[in-house]
Amino acid sequence: MSEKHLYSYDEFKITAEKFKNVEFEEALEHTGFGKYNLALILICGLTLYGVNSEAYAVGYVLPSAECDLELDTYMKGILTSTNFIGITGTCCIWGYLSDTKGRKSVLTISLILAFVCSVAAAFVPSFWGFAILRFCNGIFIAGPSAIVYAYFGEFQNRIYRSTAMAWMSLFIALALITLPGLGWSLLPQHLHLSIFGLTLNSWRLFMLLISIPNLLAAIAFIKLPESPKFLYHNGQLEEAIQVLRQIYTINTGKPGDTFPVESLDDKVLLQVDPNKNKNILMDFWGQIAPLFVPPHLKYSLASGVMQGGVFAVSSGVLLWYPDIINQLSHSANSNVSVTVCQALSSVEESAEEAIRCVEDNINDQVFIQNIIIGVAYLVFYVVWGFVVNFLGNRNFFGLCMIVSAVSLVLLNFLTHKVLIDVLFVVLLTLPGICVAVINLLMVDIIPTHLCGMAVCLVMTAGRIGSIVSSSVVGVMLQWNCTVTFNLYAVNLIVCLLLIFVFPKHST
Template sequence: MKNESADFEKSREEDEVFFEDAFELAGHGRFNHLVLLTSGLILLNVSMESVGMSYVITAAECDLHLSSEEKGLVSAAAFIGIISTSFVWGYLGDRLGRRRVMLPALLASAAFSIASSFSASVWTLLVLRILTGCLVSASSATVYAYLGETHMSSRRASAIAWGSVFISFSFITLPGLAWSIIPGKWSFDLLGMAVVPWRAFMWTWCAPGIAAAVLLLLLPESPRFLLATHGPDAALPVLAQMYAWNNRATRFCFPVKKIMSGNLGADKVGGFAGAVKNMALMFKPPLLRCVFISHVSMFAVFMISSGLYMWVPDILNNILKNTSEDSLTICTIIQEKILKQKNMTLLSPDHACTADVSVGVFPISMVMGAVFALTYLAIGVFINKIGKKTLYSSIMIVCGFMTVAAAFVPQGAAATALLIIALCSGCSASILAAVAVDVFPTCLRAMAMCVMYMVGRTGAAVGSYLIGAFLNTHCLASFNVLGLFTAGSTVLMIFWPKPERIREKMEQLGLTY
């Protein structure tokens, strides 16, 4: 059997082969595992940089004199940076290449992130976190295009789902690191700045991004991107490298020597004018419906998952520090805390600020991360069995109603459990990415994913700020609006078109997948 396979491959060495057939011959193995690890580390870095401030704002409250509104702004800063530059990075990703954009941005974002830890005022911190978000934006969605394009079509959805599992690791590692660092009472001087635990904690976020940058040095550009922008001769060496890594052979053993070029005219329209022409296709049928549904849905996903998550450590801290023996809802606990602070201010206007973080916040947050990890793993297992749209809608409906229920349950432990389930909605972002990546052609894929995640991060920023602004005054309404909007957004999935029809129409225009 092995000899027959070898003879078959040898007989085709001088034949022209379609790109998808050549991709299948490249196989699946060590190369794909390294891509998956690298992409996972990038997603871990993006997640840690995006939501890590949720563990800092309480600890830094006194050092930086943060109000509730300023906490909301600082929490949303990274999202603001991601939002403001996603369109630019999408263009550059489709123009210059996925790897070429992500590699320098990962290193630069680490530098700005470390610089932000030395901020002496809330506005300096805000500006530096926004700049960090601008650089993180380069990888936040481009990585999905890279991950999808380095896997054969039949494995694309599961690869994106498995890569997204790394996002859940951030919800385990962040509280774990915070638990070991933030409660410390130590400090030391560095560059004229007194480094306290919460500042040192911010340095740990950079490690996954730096590791991913090192691994990217070993990996090539996406073969599908090279096919679309430089033609089959540029893509062939990458496929040969994939074959060599997956089969423990040399590139010269790759059985394909030439790839059929096909019609690449539409993809190879050069310059900014060509990019604008291609982008215009996103806002015309048949892609317009896909853009609207996927972008609104991603807004809903991030509004509840990331927007609410930024405040969960603060909410948990309030629950754990509540000394009342009565069964109280989350909103009642928050109201009592505000009333207590007002009374303290009236009785003693000069009372010292205290920013103690209850140690119990950290193990609960780690349990939350473990639940996320199990949810991501379940998605990786069942995404092809249940169906992407069905799985996505089911998760969002359940999480939406759990958000509403969490505000009404008069018991801290039960409310915490419901909040953890509600935040699992963030796991459905990977499903939505897998749904969307199938319908956008190669020359638009990075742009489409970047814009979609830009809209998603807008939802996160809006959610984080609105909760910060209204949690103290309209707590119950905040939870109800978030939950019902999340569950209701799944109605849009009914109108999602069949990917085969979209691909057929776009291929008629000469665009490749």
């Protein structure tokens, strides 16, 4: 009788026998969770850190760049929207490219181009040059901001996928903390460095520094392999096995030839389209159309509405948060206890006064408030990472929606400023956390050859929700503040109901 040698490894017992025709997810489980996965968390997290820093950077430099670029209110509006328009308008193209050309190449190229545009924008002396380059930067960070979720998720086995996604998303919180921190320490300084005949002042140096993470992430992706799941679903079975062996070796410290999977299930070869990439327009439509017919239709529509709903609160309302807090501060200074809506309605419009352009005229409260929001994101991402395995993504999402909706309703009644601040932090961060939860649900349920496009479409829907929300929330608060908060609460309840479209045990 032959003896089987058993190797103790995590929760699995792997025999020396080689398994053939193994399903991909089962083979991925044999790689375990270790150093390789932690390295991916750092690299993909750095990508999220870089693209989120780029997306929010302009808001911090506008006061400092006002004199340098001779900005008026109209020009500031253009600069605020150009990066966002670039992101929203091109995300689906990047999704198509990632599903047809590969995740790694799209991530690497787009991050390098985003870095180049950001560096060029830091040196360009004119308003329109700066605006065009920020628009181009938005185009190039659109891809990594969505595709990195698909790439990262396809390396994680089912046991650890949700937890790993939560740890990676921590870098979004770090960006929201360090970006205002860097701005607070650098932008008020009167720096004037001469480089290539151009004066590099504080805000230009700030733009240069925030571009560095994208370059570092791009260099790291050059060293990383293509997603093994992408290779598998494109019929490259041997290449996929090689990547899985590499993950196994780094995670366990054992030689690659001890990896217990000899071959992957080759039924996937029957699904590979030999005519793929021959007609770009038809191929592009072929990536989108399956997402809007059964069985994927309900998931695409539900996730799009949900992402639009959570973005409307987490990003749309966030843009007005400093202004709301400033108006509440005026009420606090007058020692009168009022609700948020009473404070907003008591502010009378005054004639604009001509203000002399002063460089670096920035209120410290802008930085402090955004740092608090970033810390809250960090805390809630950690909570998600610890509770998701026993609570589940669907239940976690539902809990976040309920707490946020209740917070919005309570804003109509509370008068204590500290409690109001806490409620704002909760209702702005919990929906923001759920952006990653929705992306994870899509990565888990949509087939690999459509996953990149699916995540990009969902993120596009979210950004449209943010644009619409930020455009109307100011007018709505002036029209009827109470109704506005209640409508946002109803919006989150709708998102709560739509989560039941997804299977109970997703990931």
